[in-house]
Amino acid sequence: MMLDKQTISSFFNQISALDNIVVIPHKDPDGDAIGSSLAWLQVLSDQGLRVTVVCPNELSSNLKWMPGANEIVVYKQQQKQAADILSNANYIILLDFNALTRIGEMKSLVEKSSGKRIMFDHHPFPDAGVADVMVSEPSVSSTCELSFSVMETLGWAVSREAATCLYSGIMTDTGLLNHNSSRPEIYHMVARLVEKEIDKEFIHKKLFYSNSLNRTRLFGHALCNKLEILPSQRVALIALSREELDRFNYTIGDTEGLVNQPLSIEGIDVAALFIEKESGFVKVSFRSRGNLPVNSYSGKYFGGGGHKNAAGGEFNNAPLSEAVNLFKKTVESFLFNTSKTNEEASV
Structure with a gap:
């Protein structure tokens, strides 16, 4: 639940101009x-x-244009510098994740740091002890929406540059307001961001076009050659091997949004994307419509989680084919039986 103004204010009131603040997003940042x-x-x-953003790994090319992106310290490329920054941090702000495993190799550095932590996130079921102050609100569309709400609550000025970044996060996490965007508040917030004179057309071009x-x-290739429809005719999956990624000179971010594509097919209610990142490690993304809880499914079979209609997970120490076979054997019975149970319980 989102904390009240007094609790959040007391955290930031402790910070002086001499303090070192470190901002950390999750690994493979969106x-x-x-x-x-x-x-x-x-x-x-x-x-x-004094603020520094330390990111676990490289940004995708469609995000590097954002104001301030050139100031980000990337841990994978600048490990010593990142370690020094974290060891000297007085305050650490954790963004868009609620379990320290989501920052990969940086987890131990954050745990060793004496800096006080505050978390802003919109994913359900946060790990206990992630931060000293946890600002969690799963009902909002994005961490950007939550952040803007906090900034406004504190009465802080939001510049055109900051508004550009916040608007970008809302648009990407909602797929241009196509999902996680049923609350009227988000549209009022988008209007206030547009009032900051952001260049909406430029942002959309950089992010999506x-x-x-x-x-x-x-x-x-993925849609023509790799798209499979399961027997129920309601579930679609795409699985891409490391060899296929290499064939198309894959770079970070190249598969962003691909998992959403099968949901444009009439009758498809669930879509899954399996990406072989390296031998023995498969990243999985899930999307769904309506009352089909892919976060519960991901948690049970792929050690992941997320939102009811948008979740992710991992499959370790086994080939891509095993991950796909597990999905094919379990997804239809789990999701459709769970949805039916939920519907009956609500009657």
Whole structure:
């Protein structure tokens, strides 16, 4: 549940201009993670505070244009510098994740740091002890929406640059307001961000319409050659091997949004994307419509979680084919029986 103004204010009131603040998004950061991180960088810097964003790994190319992105310290590339920054941190802001496993190798550095932590996140079921102060609200669309709400509650000025980052995160996490966007408040918030004179057309072009030729061809290959429909005719899956990714010169972010594509097919209610990141490690993404809880499914079979209609997970120490076979054997009975049970319970 989102904390009250007094609790959040008391945390930030402890911070002085001499303090070192570190902002951390999750590994393989998406638009919401980077958008919220850079927005906090902008807003806190405007307060005269010393702030550094440390990201576990590289950003995808469609996010590097955001204001402040060139200031991000990438742990994978600058490990010593990142370790020094975290060891000297007085305050750490955790964004868009609620379990320290989501920051990979940086987990131990954060745990060793003496800095006080505050978490802003919109995913359900946060791990206990992640932060000293936990601001969690699963009902909101994104961590950017939550962050903007907190900034407004505190009465802090949000610059055009910060608004650009916040708007970007909301658009990416809702798929241009296509999902997780039923609350009227989000539209009022988007209007207030647009009032900051952000360049909406430029943002959309950078986020959604600046694909490389390789990424476009990878999407074409995936949809033409790799899309499978399961017997129920309601579930679709795409599985891409490391060899296939290499064939299309895959870079971070190239498969972003691919899991949503099968949901555009009439009758498809569940979509899954399996990506072989390296030998023995498969990243899995799930999307669904209506009352089909892919977060529960992911938690049970792929050690993951997320939102009811958008979740992710992992499959370790086994080949891609085993992950796909497990999905095929379990997804239809689990999701459709769970949905039926939920519907009966609500009657």
